[in-house]
Amino acid sequence: MAISNATLAGLTRTELLEMHYKMALIRRFEEKSAEEYTRGRIGGFMHLYIGQEAVGVGSITALRPDDKVLCSYREHGHALAKGMDPGAVMAELFGKVTGCSKGKGGSMHMWSNELGLYGGNAIVAAQLPIAAGVAFAAKYQGQDTVIACYFGDGAVDEGAFHESLNLASVWKLPVVYVCENNQYSMGMAVGKAWAVDSLLPRAEAYNMPGDQVEGMDVIAVYESMKQAVERARDNEGPTLLEIKTYRFRGHSMTDPAYYRTREEEQQWRTTRDPIGIFEKKLLDNGLATQSEFNDNDARATQVSEDAAEFAENSPDPSLDELYTDVMADNSTALTSRYERK
Amino acid sequence: MRTITYRDALREAIREEMLRDERVFIMGEDIAGYGGTYAVTKGLYEEFGEKRVRDTPLAEEVITGVAIGAALGGLRPIMELMTINFSLLASDLLVNSAAKMRYMFGGQPAVPFVVRMPSGGGAQRAAQHSQLFETWYAHVPGLKVVMPATPYDVKGMLKSAVRDPDPVLFIEHELLYNVKGEMPDEEDEYTVPLDRGEVKRPGQDITIITFSRMLHLSLQAAEDLAKEGIEAEVIDLRSIRPIDIDLLVDSVKKTNRVVIAEEGWKYYGTGQGLAALIYENAFDYMDAPIQHVTGADVPMPYSKVLERAALPKKSDIVNAAKAIVPAALVRK
Numbered sequence A: 001m002a003i004s005n006a007t008l009a010g011l012t013r014t015e016l017l018e019m020h021y022k023m024a025l026i027r028r029f030e031e032k033s034a035e036e037y038t039r040g041r042i043g044g045f046m047h048l049y050i051g052q053e054a055v056g057v058g059s060i061t062a063l064r065p066d067d068k069v070l071c072s073y074r075e076h077g078h079a080l081a082k083g084m085d086p087g088a089v090m091a092e093l094f095g096k097v098t099g100c101s102k103g104k105g106g107s108m109h110m111w112s113n114e115l116g117l118y119g120g121n122a123i124v125a126a127q128l129p130i131a132a133g134v135a136f137a138a139k140y141q142g143q144d145t146v147i148a149c150y151f152g153d154g155a156v157d158e159g160a161f162h163e164s165l166n167l168a169s170v171w172k173l174p175v176v177y178v179c180e181n182n183q184y185s186m187g188m189a190v191g192k193a194w195a196v197d198s199l200l201p202r203a204e205a206y207n208m209p210g211d212q213v214e215g216m217d218v219i220a221v222y223e224s225m226k227q228a229v230e231r232a233r234d235n236e237g238p239t240l241l242e243i244k245t246y247r248f249r250g251h252s253m254t255d256p257a258y259y260r261t262r263e264e265e266q267q268w269r270t271t272r273d274p275i276g277i278f279e280k281k282l283l284d285n286g287l288a289t290q291s292e293f294n295d296n297d298a299r300a301t302q303v304s305e306d307a308a309e310f311a312e313n314s315p316d317p318s319l320d321e322l323y324t325d326v327m328a329d330n331s332t333a334l335t336s337r338y339e340r341k
Numbered sequence B: 001m002r003t004i005t006y007r008d009a010l011r012e013a014i015r016e017e018m019l020r021d022e023r024v025f026i027m028g029e030d031i032a033g034y035g036g037t038y039a040v041t042k043g044l045y046e047e048f049g050e051k052r053v054r055d056t057p058l059a060e061e062v063i064t065g066v067a068i069g070a071a072l073g074g075l076r077p078i079m080e081l082m083t084i085n086f087s088l089l090a091s092d093l094l095v096n097s098a099a100k101m102r103y104m105f106g107g108q109p110a111v112p113f114v115v116r117m118p119s120g121g122g123a124q125r126a127a128q129h130s131q132l133f134e135t136w137y138a139h140v141p142g143l144k145v146v147m148p149a150t151p152y153d154v155k156g157m158l159k160s161a162v163r164d165p166d167p168v169l170f171i172e173h174e175l176l177y178n179v180k181g182e183m184p185d186e187e188d189e190y191t192v193p194l195d196r197g198e199v200k201r202p203g204q205d206i207t208i209i210t211f212s213r214m215l216h217l218s219l220q221a222a223e224d225l226a227k228e229g230i231e232a233e234v235i236d237l238r239s240i241r242p243i244d245i246d247l248l249v250d251s252v253k254k255t256n257r258v259v260i261a262e263e264g265w266k267y268y269g270t271g272q273g274l275a276a277l278i279y280e281n282a283f284d285y286m287d288a289p290i291q292h293v294t295g296a297d298v299p300m301p302y303s304k305v306l307e308r309a310a311l312p313k314k315s316d317i318v319n320a321a322k323a324i325v326p327a328a329l330v331r332k
């Protein structure tokens, strides 16, 4: 039994256990989502975050609550890490009106004004230029908020990556570009898509600091992100982080993953599980106990179950919702000054 | 005769054209190792190898530019965009370069290449993954835009597209890949022209003009109408640009009534363009205003109930037809 007022990377025991809980929550929540998808309660495309928990949790822990987050379609984890109510995330997956986007967006399009979660994007790399704009608005208005922009290794291949990093650097914008390099964009191995095997030379090319981070170590992610966030907040401009990670599941729920071996997946799951690695680190440092992990895991499981129950019991959007929200005033393509029968 | 799927028909067309012409190669995201998002190109990498079946980085703009450049350089590219939604990232090169080069440079360059891409909604893929943009591209002089709906037509038209001297946007539908249809035996080579629609069901009371997935709903609607004594002629446009105007006018002369059924948005779209053309060319033969069945004028919602409400249904076509067929015509 530990446990003093020792810290790790400047984080208190309470903070560390909260990080552990969030990672457990994402893991259990995603497992529950997969189960509900298989049961047909969730439709469309769904991309799970299992395996990448340390990235979202480690980096978002380094943000202030009023900092903004932009993501790809693989964003359930970021939404939960940013503090979104699991019920609202699950209800969105179920397409219910209680979902965080009223059921209109689904798995790939989660949003919260209050939490500063500015969207999952289903067009690869769309969030990169938009994040530059959100960062510009903060800087323009003299706010010291920081924008975290998450994207995959595949997004690096799009022209938007180049355009965004260049402008963000020239304009010294308070944005952290976080590449979650999970080694694949769908079936494309990163080694076949990138001309260089690291983002460091790219960061250099845009005249911004870069860091390559062991993404299965939540503390390493946190520390690297913390530096980048401080730089951005101190008006020193953007940073590019390449966080090396792995998605334990297929690209989406329908991906049989023929492009990689089951052995490779198993190797990662058994030796590089970010939750296991974190638990070991906490135990080794005498900062937590196995029973605290068990409690967190039990709570995460229960919260995920409750989220699914909430989603299941929530109503579908009413058909009136079909035409709301297209425009601020709910106007449509035709405008008419006359009553017609 | 044999029966195969739309997906297999596409693959046969690609394979036969690759065997016929060394200059034909295919490229796109995840078409080789992954076998294509919709498994259309499955097995082609194994058969033809890396030189002719090329995975690209995730970058629609450069895929399109390479297709244009390779066509200029004497090849016959077939490029795949994973879905038409991502073609907007390629649209600058399609519209500002591919569509204009022959004209802008006084007829000198040729850019013969094919863009294959699926489109459409109906699988709860939400606003950014459920769109139809045939209208956008068909607006542009210098492009051909086709949307075949049956295995026979996709095979024959894809072969024609590969042989065509100009850029062809070949738009598939995400929900049609498993649709089956009758085909000639593999040895019996055929092509289908890129500029001809087809009457898929003859009738004399009303003309239903449609294309892509809506063809299948329209044929079902025509069966329902027949039970009520209304014989609908169903025309599959197949090509959005060029438009087979004679086929449309001939049918209207016979039926005097038109329903246009499409999945996409209503305003400024393909259907409204066709309606204007029909009024221009066959006004004197019209006995009733054209009815237009479309998707709802909203970004596609994710929720199953909302998506269902947003998509045009068979019953919408039936009701549109009945609205303009006089009671006297309905045989009991």
Ligand SMILES: Cc1ncc(C[n+]2csc(CCOP(=O)(O)OP(=O)(O)O)c2C)c(N)n1
Binding pocket: A072, A074, A122, A123, A124, A125, A151, A152, A153, A154, A155, A156, A182, A184, A185, A186, A251, B029, B058, B060, B082, B086, B089
């Ligand atoms: C512009 C665009 N092109 C293609 C796609 C189809 N697509 C969706 S996800 C994906 C792979 C993205 O990989 P990566 O950026 O590494 O993110 P990951 O899925 O690994 O998180 C592709 C090709 C898309 N959604 N948008």
Ligand SMILES: [Mg+2]
Binding pocket: A152, A153, A154, A180, A181, A182, A183, A184, A185, A186
């Ligand atoms: Mg990736």
